[in-house]
Amino acid sequence: MKKTNIKTIAVDGLITSNPTFKLVLGTCPTLALTTLAINGIGMGLAVTFVLICSNLLVSLLRKVIPNQVRIPAFVLIIATFVTVVRLVLDKFMPSLYSALGLYLPLIVVNCIILARAESFASKNCVLYSMADGLFTGLGFTFALTVMGAFRELLSSGAIFGVKLWDFEIAFFSSSAGAFFTFAIFIALFSYIESVVKKQKKIKDYAELVKLKEQSAFVGTTEAK
Amino acid sequence: MMSFFKSLWFKCTVVLLAIAVVAGGLLAVLNNVLAVSDKERTTRAIKAIYGTEMAHEIIREYDKNLFAETNDIKYQKYENEYGEITNVYKITNETENCVDYLFKSTGINGYKGGTITLWVKLSVDYNQNYKITSIVMESFDKQTLMSKLDANYYEGFYKDIANEMQNYFTADEKDTSNTLNVATNATKSSRAGANAVNCVIKYVRDGETL
Numbered sequence: 001m002k003k004t005n006i007k008t009i010a011v012d013g014l015i016t017s018n019p020t021f022k023l024v025l026g027t028c029p030t031l032a033l034t035t036l037a038i039n040g041i042g043m044g045l046a047v048t049f050v051l052i053c054s055n056l057l058v059s060l061l062r063k064v065i066p067n068q069v070r071i072p073a074f075v076l077i078i079a080t081f082v083t084v085v086r087l088v089l090d091k092f093m094p095s096l097y098s099a100l101g102l103y104l105p106l107i108v109v110n111c112i113i114l115a116r117a118e119s120f121a122s123k124n125c126v127l128y129s130m131a132d133g134l135f136t137g138l139g140f141t142f143a144l145t146v147m148g149a150f151r152e153l154l155s156s157g158a159i160f161g162v163k164l165w166d167f168e169i170a171f172f173s174s175s176a177g178a179f180f181t182f183a184i185f186i187a188l189f190s191y192i193e194s195v196v197k198k199q200k201k202i203k204d205y206a207e208l209v210k211l212k213e214q215s216a217f218v219g220t221t222e223a224k
Numbered sequence: 225m226m227s228f229f230k231s232l233w234f235k236c237t238v239v240l241l242a243i244a245v246v247a248g249g250l251l252a253v254l255n256n257v258l259a260v261s262d263k264e265r266t267t268r269a270i271k272a273i274y275g276t277e278m279a280h281e282i283i284r285e286y287d288k289n290l291f292a293e294t295n296d297i298k299y300q301k302y303e304n305e306y307g308e309i310t311n312v313y314k315i316t317n318e319t320e321n322c323v324d325y326l327f328k329s330t331g332i333n334g335y336k337g338g339t340i341t342l343w344v345k346l347s348v349d350y351n352q353n354y355k356i357t358s359i360v361m362e363s364f365d366k367q368t369l370m371s372k373l374d375a376n377y378y379e380g381f382y383k384d385i386a387n388e389m390q391n392y393f394t395a396d397e398k399d400t401s402n403t404l405n406v407a408t409n410a411t412k413s414s415r416a417g418a419n420a421v422n423c424v425i426k427y428v429r430d431g432e433t434l
Contacts, residue, residue: 035371036371066236066239068232068236069236073240073243084251087259090258094260173372
């Protein structure tokens with residue numbers, strides 16, 4: 001069993017259990033909102049805030065909430081923070097609020113948040129739960145931002161609204177383009193992860209061989 | 225009696241109620257602090273168009289309840305075949321002279337029957353000639369390709385347009401009787417945008433209150 005500490009939580013949330021590219025969770029906003037990089041970063045940060053706050057509260061109340069009503073209790077907590085995010089965005093960032101549209105209230109039923117509350121926050125201490133919320137949220141933000149930047153660049157020749165060239169492929173702003181981009185990034189993420197794992201294995205094996213050779217050398221000199 | 229208070233269902237009810245009450249209280253306070261009023265939304269739209277806050281006089285501001293009470297046309301929305309206009313404001317300068325008119329217009333028949341709502345700025349010269357001088361998007365419904373409707377698209381309604389308020393706009397290339405303004409790959413959303421502008425043109429041509 002993996003030992004829980006901040007470092008493993010960070011690596012899990014960002015890479016090994018990346019909610020978008022590895023667990024394929026939160027697919028609706030991933031496909032619908034990544035037409036622009038700014039939408040991706042906005043949605044990602046909104047989800048991160050809700051994740052941190054809901055994980056904090058679920059972890060604090062984990063011994064108080066009876067097992068039989070844990071899901072309705074989690075949904076109540078998550079819905080509260082989503083409403084807070086909606087109120088804040090509508091007040092201070094109206095353009096982002098209208099860009100996120102329907103997908104903002106839908107964060108309430110986002111499976112990433114419910115999954116982290118159910119599988120992590122309800123079983124771990126407050127500090128680890130908040131760290132889990134932060135890094136899982138950042139992993140989601142990273143995924144949405146890179147996908148948004150890729151689609152924005154190819155569909156309108158711009159990144160974060162800054163025009164770079166006039167070359168445009170309309171397909172990438174469509175729903176089919178969203179699925180295609182998602183597939184490319186999942187494949188790329190898995191490929192990079194497998195290469196890194198393979199290199200780590202080779203490195204570990206080389207170290208093992210080196211250790212064996214050293215112990216064999218020590219053994220022969222002692223025998224002499 | 226004690227067994228009732230120790231029962232599981234009592235504990236479950238109390239916990240859920242407690243969370244709901246605390247969350248409700250928190251949201252009530254935050255809503256009071258952060259809620260955006262209609263007035264603030266109008267001020268935002270004016271700021272987006274003029275870059276600064278401007279004094280404005282209400283010509284029309286749709287309010288169903290007030291209209292039912294007073295029967296004043298000021299609170300009624302204007303509707304035609306292109307869509308509806310819910311708000312019309314007269315923007316005035318420091319000397320309280322009319323600078324422009326600002327319309328909140330919703331165009332119908334977009335993608336999947338959805339709508340696009342635009343703020344349309346109408347300037348008036350000394351000869352009482354009206355001219356659209358700025359358009360800002362307010363909101364939309366069911367439109368998925370709104371990023372295609374860029375600044376060039378909105379400028380297409382007033383830049384280099386010779387016959388102001390005479391022609392309606394269309395997103396259909398086959399419709400030669402109206403002025404074509406269409407964003408590539410977003411024909412249906414362009415139609416809703418054109419309808420929002422046409423709604424304002426029809427309002428002025430019909431001689432509605434200004």
